[in-house]
Amino acid sequence: MDRDPTLKDAYRMSSQGDVKELYRVWAHSYDSGFGDSQGYQLPRAVAQAYLTAGGTGPVLDVGAGTGLVAEYLIRGGVDVIDALDLSDEMLGVARMKGFYRHLIAADVTAALPMVSGDYRGVVSAGTFTMGHVGPEGLIPLMDAVKSGTLFVISVNAAHFESAGFADAMNGFAAQIEGLTFADTRIYDDRADDGHRNDLARLIVFRKA
Ligand SMILES: C[S@@+](CC[C@H](N)C(=O)[O-])C[C@H]1O[C@@H](n2cnc3c(N)ncnc32)[C@H](O)[C@@H]1O
Structure with a gap:
């Protein structure tokens, strides 16, 4: 890709190779060219939901990207955060x-x-979305962590419907407790036409 990626590019990735290439190119301008210019507020919402649910460190930030969620977790007093991401850049x-x-x-x-079982929480913003990760991404996380671990995972609301997250969460019913859903705007009014009112569903639960 010989230009800065757009939201449209991000949502239509069809392979992991595409995703790696997208973020290889996007990494240097992601915070200002995407985060600030689109009014991307989901990282703050995910961190806030984690803190409100009583989340503490150590926490694993999945699809951590450039660290936008961690910034808000640290402001909220979370002391130890690890990042997991596909993209080296x-x-x-x-x-x-x-x-x-x-x-x-x-x-x-x-x-x-390679993921330690010692986390008290798992958070994720913007990774469970179109062209990125489906509900299958929850299985290795559930396998990796211990009982009681708090999850706050954002899923793009359209992706939630089309990728089968409702069925996946039903499938986890015996392994989780305290499941709640809450919808939140991904962007503020600075976002591109057609995305200004996009929603993410915040899935909050603990591994039983
Ligand atoms: C939209 S960015 C979100 C980054 C950050 N959480 C935020 O909210 O700014 C999506 C991130 O998910 C990562 N990602 C995509 N597919 C992944 C996978 N299969 N495993 C781990 N990370 C992945 C990408 O590399 C990218 O950094």
Whole structure:
């Protein structure tokens, strides 16, 4: 890709190779060219939901990207945060901010033997969305963490419907407790036409 990516590009990725290439190119301009210019407010909403639910560190930030969620978690008093992401370049930007204890380059849809079972929480903003990760990404996370771990996962609301998240959550019923859903705007009024009112569904639960 020889130009800065757009939201439209991001939503139509069809392979993991595409996703890696997208974020390789996007990493250097993601915070200002996407986060600020589109009024991307989902990271704050995810961090706030985690804090409101009583979340503490250590927490794993899945699809952490450049560290936008960690910034709000740290402001809320969370002391230890690890980042997991497919993109070395996004993790490279995150590294420079110094928010994370460990940076884990990994695919969340595959087994995660490198993920410690000691987390008290798992958060994710903007990763479970079109062209990125479907409900299959929840399985390795559930397998990796211990009982009682708090999850706050954002799922693009249209993707929630089309990718089968409702069925997936039903399938987890015996393994989770305290499941709640809440919809929140992903962007503010600065977003491109057609995306200004896009919603994410925040899925909050604990592993039983
Ligand atoms: C829209 S960005 C969100 C980044 C950050 N959480 C935020 O809210 O700004 C999506 C991130 O998910 C990562 N990602 C996509 N597919 C992934 C996968 N299968 N495993 C791990 N990370 C993935 C991308 O590399 C990218 O950094």
